[in-house]
Amino acid sequence: MPQNLLALNWKMNKTPAEARAWAEELREKLEPGEAELAVMAPSITLPSLAAHLPPGVALGAQDVSKHESGAYTGEISAAMLVDVGAKYVVVGHSERREYHGETDADVAAKAKQAQANGLIPIVCVGEGLDVREKGEQVAYTLKQLEGSLSGVGPDVVVAYEPVWAIGTGKTATADDAEELAAAIRDALTERYGSDADGIRILYGGSVKADNIASICGQPNVNGALVGGASLKVPDVVGMNDALK
Template identity: 85%
Template sequence: MSVQNLLALNWKMNKTPAEARAWAEELSEKLAADKPELAVMAPAVALPALAAHLPPGVTVGAQDVSAHEAGAYTGEISAAMLVDVGARYVVVGHSERREYHGETDADVAAKARQAQANGLMPIVCVGEGLDVREKGEQVPHTLAQLSGSLDGVGPEVVVAYEPVWAIGTGKTATADDAEELAAAIRTALRERYGSEAQHIRILYGGSVKPDNIASICAQPNVNGALVGGASLKVPDVLGMVDALQ
């Protein structure tokens, strides 16, 4: 694959705007010019501070977006609002949104379509729970989720495979596990988008750290990582960047 690796750093519900600025300034001091693409997926209130203080070439993204363009949707944040504060990416369908907020594949697809309509690149998350993995049904489960989550969505997308049993648990899918699903996802993307599927990045997410990221991202169909806990400390981010060089 000729596409550049993407490190999407998902802070989840962590860091105030002041803390985000300090993190960005520390990263600016220490990050080498030669690096994979970095995108910081921060809480919406921290995006302006990040956009103003991140080093050149590091982008920002959001962790969710409304499926609606605008209107009477109290508490929601539109794609146009995110673009206006500098966001380039947005995560949709993260397992925590699916589990805690009941988001369906149709909800995820609606959000992805809204993101694309406003020039945001959606990072569409799919993956199986432990019960599905133990039954050996991880491939059909994940591909069904992918199909529903990409309904009406164009090829300007990133797909993140996140085995739910490996998120925040310290358990990590092996490099072979990651490639098994990434290869299946790639085949499904080819069936949907044709030759354009070769340019779609497939990320792995789930307890990614400096000591395991290189082996995972060395797989033929894995083009980076969606990183949770290890994204919160600049030294860990630098360690992952170094591991990928």
């Protein structure tokens, strides 16, 4: 069973000064736990975080260019992220897919670019409420996964994030999370063989200290991609402690 990963996705929150204060507070209050912690922060805050995060807490970014370098104004390359100490990068988050029109092919290109530079991509997949209500969540998510992993190697994390549960207060049950995680695991095994056993599958969507243990206690769930509850250090400490 892979070690649980608690991936903290700040989204578009915190200035560099606020990020430093958060990191310093975390350094004071965090006690070692069983899960790996990683902070997915706005790129402008990464240097500050790298200097102040507690030892052992990994650094990650929320997006990466599918291009190596060049005339792509406003984009950030995988090499730039590696240079400031990033280990992970989120690709294909539902908000990127919805607001920026990212396709599965875009997500796969970004994941490949990340891997080519030594970053571990956290590839996000998941269905909307309309798909869930039709009972088509497994087929939809696996099709999205197939396209998003095209040409991508096994050094990857997959995050299942039902779109209807992100920031809504609605949370998939532990059984809902396991249903999709098990289906994803089978698809990963078909693609990568025995390497799939070590791939972490995260659940994302209104995760908090009071539900994280039951969700991550499922056989095929290996952590969580956490949004709102990642912004306050006491909430992070609570989730970390719940996974001990």
